[in-house]
Amino acid sequence: MVTMKDVGREAGVSAMTVSNVLRGNTNVTPETARRVREAADKLHYRLNTTSLSARSLRVSTSRHGRNFSTIGLAIFELDRPYPSQLASLISQAAEKRGYQTVVQETRINAENERSIIERVSNQFCDGLIFSSSRLSASEIEQLSNHRPTVLLDDDRPQQDLDTILTPSEAGAQAAIEYLWSTGKRHIGIVGGLGENLVNAAGEDNDSSATFDINDTLHRRLMGCCNAFEKLGVQWEDVPIIATPWTDTDARKAIAGNADLVRSCDALFCMTDTTAFGVIRGLKDIGLRVPDDIAVMGFDGIDMGAIMTPSLTTVAVDIPMVAQKAVDLLIERIDDESDRERQRIVADFRIAQRESA
Amino acid sequence: MVTMKDVGREAGVSAMTVSNVLRGNTNVTPETARRVREAADKLHYRLNTTSLSARSLRVSTSRHGRNFSTIGLAIFELDRPYPSQLASLISQAAEKRGYQTVVQETRINAENERSIIERVSNQFCDGLIFSSSRLSASEIEQLSNHRPTVLLDDDRPQQDLDTILTPSEAGAQAAIEYLWSTGKRHIGIVGGLGENLVNAAGEDNDSSATFDINDTLHRRLMGCCNAFEKLGVQWEDVPIIATPWTDTDARKAIAGNADLVRSCDALFCMTDTTAFGVIRGLKDIGLRVPDDIAVMGFDGIDMGAIMTPSLTTVAVDIPMVAQKAVDLLIERIDDESDRERQRIVADFRIAQRESA
DNA sequence: CTGAAAGCGCTAACAT
DNA sequence: ATGTTAGCGCTTTCAG
Numbered sequence: 001m002v003t004m005k006d007v008g009r010e011a012g013v014s015a016m017t018v019s020n021v022l023r024g025n026t027n028v029t030p031e032t033a034r035r036v037r038e039a040a041d042k043l044h045y046r047l048n049t050t051s052l053s054a055r056s057l058r059v060s061t062s063r064h065g066r067n068f069s070t071i072g073l074a075i076f077e078l079d080r081p082y083p084s085q086l087a088s089l090i091s092q093a094a095e096k097r098g099y100q101t102v103v104q105e106t107r108i109n110a111e112n113e114r115s116i117i118e119r120v121s122n123q124f125c126d127g128l129i130f131s132s133s134r135l136s137a138s139e140i141e142q143l144s145n146h147r148p149t150v151l152l153d154d155d156r157p158q159q160d161l162d163t164i165l166t167p168s169e170a171g172a173q174a175a176i177e178y179l180w181s182t183g184k185r186h187i188g189i190v191g192g193l194g195e196n197l198v199n200a201a202g203e204d205n206d207s208s209a210t211f212d213i214n215d216t217l218h219r220r221l222m223g224c225c226n227a228f229e230k231l232g233v234q235w236e237d238v239p240i241i242a243t244p245w246t247d248t249d250a251r252k253a254i255a256g257n258a259d260l261v262r263s264c265d266a267l268f269c270m271t272d273t274t275a276f277g278v279i280r281g282l283k284d285i286g287l288r289v290p291d292d293i294a295v296m297g298f299d300g301i302d303m304g305a306i307m308t309p310s311l312t313t314v315a316v317d318i319p320m321v322a323q324k325a326v327d328l329l330i331e332r333i334d335d336e337s338d339r340e341r342q343r344i345v346a347d348f349r350i351a352q353r354e355s356a
Numbered sequence: 357m358v359t360m361k362d363v364g365r366e367a368g369v370s371a372m373t374v375s376n377v378l379r380g381n382t383n384v385t386p387e388t389a390r391r392v393r394e395a396a397d398k399l400h401y402r403l404n405t406t407s408l409s410a411r412s413l414r415v416s417t418s419r420h421g422r423n424f425s426t427i428g429l430a431i432f433e434l435d436r437p438y439p440s441q442l443a444s445l446i447s448q449a450a451e452k453r454g455y456q457t458v459v460q461e462t463r464i465n466a467e468n469e470r471s472i473i474e475r476v477s478n479q480f481c482d483g484l485i486f487s488s489s490r491l492s493a494s495e496i497e498q499l500s501n502h503r504p505t506v507l508l509d510d511d512r513p514q515q516d517l518d519t520i521l522t523p524s525e526a527g528a529q530a531a532i533e534y535l536w537s538t539g540k541r542h543i544g545i546v547g548g549l550g551e552n553l554v555n556a557a558g559e560d561n562d563s564s565a566t567f568d569i570n571d572t573l574h575r576r577l578m579g580c581c582n583a584f585e586k587l588g589v590q591w592e593d594v595p596i597i598a599t600p601w602t603d604t605d606a607r608k609a610i611a612g613n614a615d616l617v618r619s620c621d622a623l624f625c626m627t628d629t630t631a632f633g634v635i636r637g638l639k640d641i642g643l644r645v646p647d648d649i650a651v652m653g654f655d656g657i658d659m660g661a662i663m664t665p666s667l668t669t670v671a672v673d674i675p676m677v678a679q680k681a682v683d684l685l686i687e688r689i690d691d692e693s694d695r696e697r698q699r700i701v702a703d704f705r706i707a708q709r710e711s712a
Numbered sequence: 713c714t715g716a717a718a719g720c721g722c723t724a725a726c727a728t
Numbered sequence: 729a730t731g732t733t734a735g736c737g738c739t740t741t742c743a744g
Binding site: 047 | 736
């Protein structure tokens with residue numbers, strides 16, 4: 001690494017003069033400045049900002065008088081609508097409160113998450129937001145040196161961190177009840193079993209042994225189950241189509257379960273993206289939505305309103321998730337007191353559109 | 357700020373012992389350890405990782421023997437398919453090469469971009485990728501202390517940085533030619549004029565005065581223009597429907613230009629998202645796609661394949677954009693030599709699907 | 713106009 | 729088992 005000392009030696013001056021030249025602050029002879037700049041160019045000098053920050057510990061105010069507060073957001077996937085909308089909303093909510101957000105993709109991999117904390121979040125973030133983490137709260141706490149942390153969509157009971165949850169159980173129950181209220185009596189569920197999101201099985205048997213990637217799934221299934229029970233339908237009789245929660249997988253799952261699908265008059269899908277694939281898959285096998293069969297999703301991503309047919313769905317209040325996450329985190333950052341951890345379930349509404 | 361010294365004073369030990377306890381490394385009396393931990397808790401001590409990094413300058417290898425290389429990606433929006441897919445692909449390409457990616461949303465705002473560089477990228481990234489930046493290359497260079505930088509989709513000729521471009525001109529030309537080849541003779545263009553992406557007019561009149569947010573638009577229009585010229589169609593006769601490049605805006609634009617739309621037998625949309633809104637808007641006014649009118653998009657986002665009807669589009673090789681961006685950047689990071697700047701235009705193909 | 717010294721918080725190496 | 733020393737790259741202070 002090239003230091004100011006090196007540049008100084010090359011230019012025949014001290015490191016101090018190099019510093020002065022490069023920041024253009026104090027008076028330096030034009031000739032000296034030129035020599036220094038040449039030397040810096042020649043050696044490809046780059047300001048080592050790490051040590052700059054070390055220095056800045058000393059001076060209370062930053063050079064520009066701004067607050068350099070930063071939130072780290074670890075999110076499972078960036079290429080799908082729900083997490084990317086959430087990331088965007090969090091960025092914007094944080095910005096309104098004077099925080100910069102840095103987003104990192106975990107792809108639901110524990111090793112990635114550790115790396116994120118070690119390399120970045122822990123290095124310079126004032127707080128962390130973890131969405132669908134595979135790490136235990138205690139590991140996050142330890143790796144992050146007890147940085148304030150908010151978890152999203154992590155329902156493991158042993159966690160002792162602030163948590164924002166999507167209304168999986170209540171939302172799913174409301175979905176089934178809605179379909180029932182429109183006269184559907186043969187409601188199937190899509191996205192039920194098997195590995196979900198990604199096939200991330202078989203890793204990480206230690207710290208997160210208690211973690212089930214299908215946690216959110218279970219809560220949504222539980223909501224369905226409750227609804228059917230209230231409606232007097234045997235849970236065992238409910239058709240469940242297994243598929244990962246992606247559009248292409250869901251499309252294939254419909255093709256592979258055509259007969260089962262034809263016995264239904266409505267399908268409730270575990271996510272909107274799944275529903276998109278289902279609607280496409282239904283067209284592939286000659287079924288019209290909603291005329292032949294109703295389809296309902298879960299999430300409330302923007303694109304659902306634009307699709308043809310537009311998607312009836314459990315619309316989670318995603319801006320609320322983002323806002324609460326940011327608020328809770330900043331509260332923790334500002335206030336070191338040990339107030340009790342919070343656990344907030346986001347609102348939802350049934351967005352009644354064309355598909356059901 | 358609470359330092360190890362403070363904790364040590366509270367616990368009646370030296371800072372060194374505090375360090376040892378907190379990292380659980382060396383042998384410490386359980387009793388001492390307990391006292392230290394209590395003191396740390398009481399004072400709300402948090403490891404100052406800034407100085408950790410300062411320290412790490414000294415020891416060549418990191419504590420875990422890993423390389424802590426990081427790429428900063430500044431992207432205009434995270435809640436739309438194209439940029440979020442791109443961000444995801446860049447993250448994954450970088451990871452394969454041992455780099456962690458931190459993503460930040462600019463929302464096409466110069467002040468945000470400056471903040472991103474100052475707060476984050478400049479602090480600890482080895483290199484930057486800027487997508488649709490509003491800053492000039494020279495400002496980026498200066499703010500980032502000459503960090504290696506790759507620009508995406510920035511066609512300003514004065515820039516002297518590595519650049520990856522989407523094939524706007526060739527892609528648009530190919531789109532028009534494709535529609536023509538299917539017998540369409542009344543092709544309209546959607547997404548043509550007015551502020552695009554966001555209404556970010558009126559800011560930043562100094563450094564980026566030379567920057568036109570409609571730059572990409574102009575290149576795509578130029579491609580259309582070339583195609584029509586070759587086909588013997590007067591450019592002045594081509595219907596152009598102005599709308600920002602979002603689905604909801606595009607949907608409204610169709611409703612507001614119903615008569616003009618009805619005179620067309622095909623519509624070429626500036627982005628896939630625009631096309632989604634257009635298809636929906638066409639249904640709103642009773643036109644069927646592709647029976648009554650063909651629709652074509654530009655980008656090649658995944659969802660286009662799942663829609664009903666599936667979207668015929670200029671499918672940019674987005675993985676190639678991501679891969680080249682990462683490769684070029686890492687090349688710059690590794691090799692300080694001043695090889696000439698590169699300028700790569702990504703491949704594309706016409707994804708021939710149902711909508712046209 | 714230029715440079716020497718001190719020190720930011722932390723920890724490896726060494727001393728007690 | 730615990731403490732002391734030195735130093736990471738840089739910049740503020742103050743002396744030449």
